[in-house]
Amino acid sequence: MPPTYLTKDPVLVPATGHVFVASPGTPKPVLPLDILNLRTLRESVGVAWASIGNTSLENGIAHDSEGDEPEVLGTWQKPALRTTSPAKIYTLTLALADFNVETYKLYYGGGGVAADGSFIIPSVPSATTKAMLIVAVDGDRHVVEYYERVSLIGAEGVTYDPAALSEMPVKATILGGTSGLGEISPVMWGAAVEITPPTLTSVNPATAAPGATIQLIGTNLDAPLTVWFGVYEGTGAVTTPTGTQVTVTVPTPIESGDLPVDLRVETNFGETASKPFTIDQS
Incomplete structure (x- = not known):
């Protein structure tokens, strides 16, 4: 199934998510991924990708960049030439919550x-x-970040807080690959959701x-929907x-006049x- 993107409200509240790593250069899985549950997601991602385990709910994944700010150059005649x-x-910081050997290797560098x-x-x-794959999930929609090569090592210190889960912050520096630094998908429906484009057969x-009420006949005319009369939006649509x-x-x-x-x-x-x-x- 080819990727299908949302045409309306392409926003995301990442209530859950998963991070996978693989050998450097591992290709990106075929999108969209099947996000029905963790089992179907693992099958959709493929055996080459291993879950990085639990990550922080409170801190999420922080994206950052380092480098000088753009500088404005100009001449006497054109100050902003x-x-x-x-x-x-570009870097990503992940707060890993699993205290196991694989997490330790990423944090301590071997x-x-x-x-x-x-x-x-x-x-x-x-x-x-490693290669890295981040899947941010919002109900039945998701966004996928893919990085062909990242360099992973511990960022800050580990704190044992009696009132919170302990975390091991790891910084991933994006090294880039064969096609730019990485790839990020638009908001997509999961492959487990049946894609049903609407059709309109009669008006x-x-x-x-x-102000008159008209009837439309077709298939997959499911709410939420918008009926467009040219550039004007119909009101009171009932399916x-x-x-x-x-x-x-x-x-x-x-x-x-007639339009x-x-x-x-x-x-x-x-x-x-x-x-x-x-x-x-008229």
Whole structure:
């Protein structure tokens, strides 16, 4: 299934999320991902990607950049002739909550395991290079960040707070790959959600006055939706449970006289082809 993007309200409240790492250069999984549950997400991502485990709920994932600010350059005649484009280094900070060997290796920059299972902190830390995948989930929609190569190592110190979960902050410096520094998707529906673009087969009547109620027939005409009369939005749209009919009130345009328009229906899954309609103001 090709990626399907939201056409309305492409906003995100990332209530949950997952971070995966893989060998440097691991390709990005096919989007959209199946976010029905963690099992389907793991299957959708693929066996090459391993979950990084629990991360902080309060601190989330912090994006940052380092580098000089653009500088305005000019001449006596044109004080603001151009601006510079200084190099930027982009980083992400993740607060890891799992206290296990894999987390320790990322935080301390390598290390080994003692005979009793304890982690051996290396005397000379060395950043770990990985591919990284971040999946931010908001109900049945999600955004995916993909980085072909990042350098991971501990950022700040670890605090044992009796009133909170302990965290190990790790900074990921984006190193870039074959196509830029990374990729981020638009807001997408999960693959587990059936993609049902709307269709419009008939408009009855095809001519009506402002304030009149007309009926639209089609498929997948499910709320929320918007009925457009050219640039004007219909009001009071009511759909049937089957998504095959819509009743809507004809808007009042600012133009006088009869106004031919293209009538179409827009839903979160797409937009119908237009049908001819005339707003009768005679």
